[in-house]
Amino acid sequence: MNQVTLVRLCVIAGSVLAVEALCRFGVINRLTLLPPSEMAAYLVHLLVSGEINQAIVQTFSNVAIAFVLSVVFGFVLGAVIHAMPRLRRACDPFLASYYSVPIFVFYPLFVSLFGLNRWPLIMIGFLFAITAMVIATLNGLDRVPPVLVKFARVHRMSRSAEILRVVLPAAGPYLFTGVKLALAYSFIGVLAGEFILSGGGLGYAIAYAYDAFDNRTMYALMLFVLIVVTAINSALFIWEQRLLRRRGKV
Amino acid sequence: MSVIPETSGSAYVGGHDSAPATQRQSLQRLLDSFLLIVVLVVIWQLVYWKSEVAITGPIETVKTAIELLGSETFWRHALASGRAFGLSLLMSSIGGVAVGLALGAHRFSGAVAAPILTALYTIPKVTLYPLVLLIFGLGISAKVAFGVMHGIIPVVIFTMDAVRNINPVLIKTARVLKLSPSETAYRILIPAVMPEIVTGLRVGFSLTLLGVIIGEMFASQQGLGFMIINGMNVHNVRSLTAVVLLLVFFAVVSGSVLLALERRLQR
Numbered sequence: 001m002n003q004v005t006l007v008r009l010c011v012i013a014g015s016v017l018a019v020e021a022l023c024r025f026g027v028i029n030r031l032t033l034l035p036p037s038e039m040a041a042y043l044v045h046l047l048v049s050g051e052i053n054q055a056i057v058q059t060f061s062n063v064a065i066a067f068v069l070s071v072v073f074g075f076v077l078g079a080v081i082h083a084m085p086r087l088r089r090a091c092d093p094f095l096a097s098y099y100s101v102p103i104f105v106f107y108p109l110f111v112s113l114f115g116l117n118r119w120p121l122i123m124i125g126f127l128f129a130i131t132a133m134v135i136a137t138l139n140g141l142d143r144v145p146p147v148l149v150k151f152a153r154v155h156r157m158s159r160s161a162e163i164l165r166v167v168l169p170a171a172g173p174y175l176f177t178g179v180k181l182a183l184a185y186s187f188i189g190v191l192a193g194e195f196i197l198s199g200g201g202l203g204y205a206i207a208y209a210y211d212a213f214d215n216r217t218m219y220a221l222m223l224f225v226l227i228v229v230t231a232i233n234s235a236l237f238i239w240e241q242r243l244l245r246r247r248g249k250v
Numbered sequence: 251m252s253v254i255p256e257t258s259g260s261a262y263v264g265g266h267d268s269a270p271a272t273q274r275q276s277l278q279r280l281l282d283s284f285l286l287i288v289v290l291v292v293i294w295q296l297v298y299w300k301s302e303v304a305i306t307g308p309i310e311t312v313k314t315a316i317e318l319l320g321s322e323t324f325w326r327h328a329l330a331s332g333r334a335f336g337l338s339l340l341m342s343s344i345g346g347v348a349v350g351l352a353l354g355a356h357r358f359s360g361a362v363a364a365p366i367l368t369a370l371y372t373i374p375k376v377t378l379y380p381l382v383l384l385i386f387g388l389g390i391s392a393k394v395a396f397g398v399m400h401g402i403i404p405v406v407i408f409t410m411d412a413v414r415n416i417n418p419v420l421i422k423t424a425r426v427l428k429l430s431p432s433e434t435a436y437r438i439l440i441p442a443v444m445p446e447i448v449t450g451l452r453v454g455f456s457l458t459l460l461g462v463i464i465g466e467m468f469a470s471q472q473g474l475g476f477m478i479i480n481g482m483n484v485h486n487v488r489s490l491t492a493v494v495l496l497l498v499f500f501a502v503v504s505g506s507v508l509l510a511l512e513r514r515l516q517r
Contacts, residue, residue: 096505100460102460109304184371226373229369
């Protein structure tokens, strides 16, 4: 383990301990925040008792569907927009300001389009995530060095071989970024939708616990979401670093 | 090592060609944008025909929006949102640039902080809303806090990366020319990192707006976010759709202005 990682772990552990101490010594009111150790203990209790299993399955399956759809369609849409410069220029301002629109205000619309089932939530996650993938695809395709494409032409590679062996590997790191962001945004979209509007899933469970002044459940669930999202992100980060190292870029 | 590939996905940089447009080209661009808007409006109309209960059609919505723009209630809410947004934007810009400069200048802290920042950037901050409410209470401070939570991190990340990736030749040149530290900062460092910072500020702008609007949806009796959630709760589809349209309009116009500014700086 190198020094940077060590210091980083110390910083994280130190902040958690500081919060713990502030809570234990009563500087932070128990009504505001529970000590992290209690959150963790109660989370273990919730997980063992199986009370939140259904919510977990529901949220994660929605996130998974939204994520896969957004990566596939985002990539295709990005490639199409990239191939048409005029369309692209017209799309610029919309892509640039997309993330200031709170997508979940369209939840009622999706309910009326898709019915009262899981699809409205999936659509929110999907629409939140797809733009990140489109943007990453555009960035990636922009950065494919022209010399590589020329090289493929010189070797008379077929169009499909050119895409598979030259364009995709060259754009790879940026596409990976898109995949990571699409995952994060799928989570954000689905959880936000559940939190504000729906009647099930982890986001709803947090909102419900908040309304019922059930701080223990609320903080345990918040901790759970943070741990899961951070763990997935770290795993992807490590994988990405490994890929980059193999390409000799780090 | 840069964290740009991890985070800049939501930072749209736009196409490459920044050569000054001829008159004919800019006319064509205008036409293209117009066509795109027409297509979007047609889709909107189709969706409207499919589900008339949940959305109003384009023409009716524009009429309602114009009505809203003339009403005092709307401006009261818009002003409340504007104030919260202005404050949050100020805090996330200044705070973000300051923290980013510090982390960028001190390489070790930057390396320690980078993955933590990325993690903070990707966690679903909506779920932290109860915590913000318990700390700040209902009202403008919670809204501002939520806006800053959303907006500050991209500004930090972009600023930090910009400083870390400065061309070392520039700094050596400054040393060779014996510039004082303040001169170095003013004449070399700031111009070098400006384009990236503006990109960060643009992303920060979008996300701060999103944060403030979400904040108003839960914790406020005022602001456009409240108008939206209220429209959803009492099923006032007309006002809901019109407020969303105005919001999108504001976001797209300010997004385009910032994008144009960014391209000018990158030239």
